[in-house]
């Protein structure tokens with residue numbers, strides 16, 4: 602597993618240079634396409650036809666940074682947020698939901714490698730006490746601070762920021778049948794693994810990944826209305842005691858992390874990577890006249 606991670610990372614830091622200007626038409630579009638609500642392709646190479654906008658606030662949830670116009674999703678995503686909000690609100694939590702997808706899904710130039718089909722979403726670890734009392738204004742939701750659960754350099758959880766409510770949050774997500782997998786900073790999974798009571802089947806859906814120190818990335822399964830949605834790649838369970846998981850705390854990991862940081866320092870303005878090739882249906886989604 603870690604060999605795959607290494608080759609993936611080396612690929613991503615190799616920064617493929619593109620001749621001439623770089624143009625990403627998916628980022629130019631401000632409205633969703635017309636047509637039946639459905640997904641073409643997969644999380645890392647796909648698009649979303651007839652995307653749905655969420656209710657931006659509700660019981661136990663608020664979508665943030667609406668000006669980014671990246672709240673578009675498959676309806677199952679917005680329903681998932683509503684469902685989780687109503688379960689977690691009585692337990693003193695209110696979810697702040699950041700990026701889902703662009704109006705027609707598709708690839709980002711920088712922000713995310715996935716989030717292309719309206720089934721991936723980032724949920725902040727920040728719990729703003731005001732959001733339990735009232736809806737934050739749209740402006741307030743543009744300017745929220747980040748709340749870090751992990752220190753990336755130390756590769757460890759920030760104990761003073763940690764709370765058991767994050768176990769409740771992640772467990773509640775993982776136990777929902779719609780969820781395929783979630784990504785958090787490795788130290789967060791390690792912290793959860795420390796309590797034997799947490800070592801249950803739901804924890805398999807909580808996977809370690811780079812970053813993810815101030816939000817959890819939640820990925821849903823392909824919904825039934827989208828036969829052209831590809832739920833691959835499947836994930837392999839990375840259990841608390843496996844070599845694959847321990848690798849994230851190894852010397853080899855440390856070297857890779859430092860090399861990656863150095864590369865980023867030396868290359869402050871890297872070229873974007875080429876856009877992935879998408880299913881043919883995405884061309885029609887892209888060219889569609891759009892909703893008014």
Ligand SMILES: [Zn+2]
Pocket residue numbers: 713716721722723818819
């Ligand atoms: Zn994400």
